[in-house]
Amino acid sequence: MKKVVIALDYNPSAQTVAEKGYTLAKGMQATVVLLHVMADPAYYAAYEYSPIMGFNSNFIGPETLPPDESDELRKGAEEFLSKSREYLGDAAIQTVVKEGGVAETIVKTANEMEADIIVMGSHSRRGLDKILMGSVAEKVLHHSSIPLFIIPTKG
Secondary structure, eight states, rough: OEEEEEESSSHHHHHHHHHOOOOHHHHTOOOEEEEEEOOHHHHHHHHOOBBBTBBOOOOOGGGGOOOTHHHHHHHHHHHHHHHHHHHHHHHOOOOEEEEEEHHHHHHHHHHHOOOEEEEEOOOOOHHHHHHHHHHOHHHHHHSSSSSSEEOOOOO
16 A cells, blocks of 8 residues: 545544544555545535644635635635644645545545545434435445545544
8 A cells, every 4th residue: 555545524523534544554654645625615614613633714604705715715625634734743744625526526536646545534424414415435435446444433
């Protein structure tokens, strides 16, 4: 294994996913890539942001986003991945921010980067929430030929 892509969202469980993915990668002496896929702006208003890995953003809710909100969201995502890299203490970690459908973009990016494994969390959604939102981890699992290391999280 030479390259590990760790997909992170803004859920507080991202810290656990980053730590476990990084430990896995370092144990294999693999290159680490932190990936965040920018989703619909409404997603960013759905979370109350608490400090994660030293990151405490002041995101704007979709009702106050300017017409070109993607630049602000991208800056926030880049800052989040930068703080995550600092938290892990490894300047060699690559960071990538992409836009698109989350599951599809994770798979596409991992393929483009020739990743050997994808690491991500599973938020254990249930009931109507799972029916409406689906499971990103489940979609990645069904569409990727790259092995997937899923870290169960609550939240």
